[in-house]
Amino acid sequence: MSTGESPSEDEVFLEIKNLHLDFSVYQGTVQVLDGIELSMKRGEIFGVVGETGCGKTVTTRSIVRLLESNAVIDEGTITFMGSENLLKIPEDEMAKIRGRKISIIFQEPMTSLNPTMRIADQVGEGILLHFRDDMLKKGIELAEKRGSPLAGLHKRLLETELKSPNSILLKLARRIPFINGYNKYPRNASRIDSVEILRDVGMPSPERIAMEYPHELSGGMRQRVLIAIALACQPDLIIADEPTTAVDVTTQAKILNLLLKLREERGTSILVITHNLGLIAEICDRVCVMYAGQIAEIGDVVDIFNHPLHPYTRGLMRAIHNIGDNKELEEIPGNVPILLTPPSGCRFHPRCPRVMKICSEKRPTLQEMETGHKVHCWLYQEEDA
Ligand SMILES: Nc1ncnc2c1ncn2[C@@H]1O[C@H](COP(=O)(O)OP(=O)(O)OP(=O)(O)O)[C@@H](O)[C@H]1O
Ligand SMILES: [Mg+2]
Missing domain, CATH: 3.40.50.300 (P-loop containing nucleotide triphosphate hydrolases)
Structure with a gap:
C-alpha cells in the first residue's frame, strides 16, 4: 500500500x-x-522504535x-x-477527534481498562459518546412508533450537551433500554455493537465476554478488548503503544495480523510503538x-x-x-x-x-x-x- x-x-x-x-x-x-x-x-503502518524512556x-x-x-x-x-x-485547538474539538478519528491502544491492558465496568460497556462507551445523537434519534423514532413515554426522555437527552464522558447524562443514556429489537440483549444498543466489534477482533464467544469484567479475562483477551475499544468508532488513525508486549507469541501473531487486516480492509493508518525490531520488520512500511x-x-x-x-x-x-x-x-x-x-x-x-x-x-x-x-x-x- x-x-x-x-x-x-x-x-x-x-x-x-x-x-x-x-x-x-x-x-x-x-x-x-x-x-x-x-x-x-x-x-500507512508507521513504526516508532527506541529504548525505554x-x-x-x-x-x-x-x-x-x-x-x-x-x-x-x-x-x-x-x-x-x-x-x-x-x-x-479548543478542548471540545479535541474531544471530538479523540476516540472518533484517532484512538490509542494503550500500553498497559490492565490499567487502561476500568475494573468495575463490563467489557461491553467499555467497548461501547466511545460509540455512545460520539454517536449518541444518532442513537437517540433512532430511539425517539422507535419509541414514537410504539407510543412509548421514553420518546420524551430521549428528546430531552438529545437537547442536552454532553460535557464529559463521565457526565451523569451519559451514564443515564447508557442505562436507557432502547425499546426495540435490541431487547433480546441486555440493556442497550451500544452493547450490541460491542459484541459485533469483539467478534471482529476475533474474540471467542463475544456474547459471553461482553458481559464479563476485565479481571475475568486473560492478558491476550484484554489486549483484544483494548483493540476493540480503539476500533469501535472506526477511527482514521490508530496508535498502538506496545500492542504485543503483554501477550504470548501466538497471540502476538494474531494481533499483528489483526492490525494488518484493519489497514487492508478499512485503510486505517496505524502508528505502532515498540522496542521490538522484529515487529517493525514484520508489519511496518x-x-x-x-x-x-x-x-x-x-x-x-x-x-x-x-x-x-x-x-x-x-x-x-x-x-x-x-x-x-x-x-x-x-x-x-x-x-x-x-x-x-x-x-x-x-x-x-x-x-x-x-x-x-x-x-x-x-x-x-x-x-x-x-x-x-x-x-x-x-x-x-x-x-x-
Ligand atoms: N509525568 C511525567 N513526569 C516526569 N517525567 C515523565 C513523565 N512522564 C514521562 N516522563 C519521562 O519521560 C521520558 C519518556 O517517557 P515515555 O513513557 O515516553 O518513554 P517510552 O519511550 O514510551 O518508554 P517505554 O519503552 O518504557 O514505554 C522518560 O524519561 C519518563 O521518565
Ligand atoms: Mg512507552
Whole structure:
C-alpha cells in the first residue's frame, strides 16, 4: 500500500514538527522531547522504535493531548488530516477527534481498562459518546412508533450537551433500554455493537465476554478488548503503544495480523510503538528510530534495516544481526542519558563511536539523504552558519 517514501505535501496525513516537551518535576525540568519531526501518509503502518524512556509514549500522547498535568509543550505543531495545530485547538474539538478519528491502544491492558465496568460497556462507551445523537434519534423514532413515554426522555437527552464522558447524562443514556429489537440483549444498543466489534477482533464467544469484567479475562483477551475499544468508532488513525508486549507469541501473531487486516480492509493508518525490531520488520512500511527524545533516523523499513545511517541505528542493527550468528550480543556502550540534564547537541554523542567536536556543540538538523530516508547526524551534514 505504501511506497516507503516520505509523504509529499498533498499526502500528509499526520505531521509532527519540531515538538519540544518538558515535564516539571521536583528536581527541575525533565527535557524529554527535543525537536521531534515525523509525518505519516494515509493507510500507512508507521513504526516508532527506541529504548525505554526515549519518549515514544509521550510523543504519541501529545498527538491526542493525553499528557500528565506537569507536561509543558514549549514549541511545535501537530497537524492531522488538514486540521489546525492539534496542540492549540479548543478542548471540545479535541474531544471530538479523540476516540472518533484517532484512538490509542494503550500500553498497559490492565490499567487502561476500568475494573468495575463490563467489557461491553467499555467497548461501547466511545460509540455512545460520539454517536449518541444518532442513537437517540433512532430511539425517539422507535419509541414514537410504539407510543412509548421514553420518546420524551430521549428528546430531552438529545437537547442536552454532553460535557464529559463521565457526565451523569451519559451514564443515564447508557442505562436507557432502547425499546426495540435490541431487547433480546441486555440493556442497550451500544452493547450490541460491542459484541459485533469483539467478534471482529476475533474474540471467542463475544456474547459471553461482553458481559464479563476485565479481571475475568486473560492478558491476550484484554489486549483484544483494548483493540476493540480503539476500533469501535472506526477511527482514521490508530496508535498502538506496545500492542504485543503483554501477550504470548501466538497471540502476538494474531494481533499483528489483526492490525494488518484493519489497514487492508478499512485503510486505517496505524502508528505502532515498540522496542521490538522484529515487529517493525514484520508489519511496518516506514520506521522512525528515536534516541533520548530526538529522532535519529526515519525511512523505509527495508532501507533502514539494510542501510542504517545513524551510528545509533547501526548499533541496534548490529545487536540484532549478531543474534543469528550465535555471537555475543553487541551492546551499545554507555547508558541512556538522564533527561534532567540531557547531553548538549546530539544526545547520542556521549555513546557515539563516530563522535566529533561539533556533535556536543550543536544539534544537527534532520537531513534527507535519499528519497524518504532522513538522518539526524553530523556525519551527513556540513556545518554551515
Ligand atoms: N509525568 C511525567 N513526569 C516526569 N517525567 C515523565 C513523565 N512522564 C514521562 N516522563 C519521562 O519521560 C521520558 C519518556 O517517557 P515515555 O513513557 O515516553 O518513554 P517510552 O519511550 O514510551 O518508554 P517505554 O519503552 O518504557 O514505554 C522518560 O524519561 C519518563 O521518565
Ligand atoms: Mg512507552
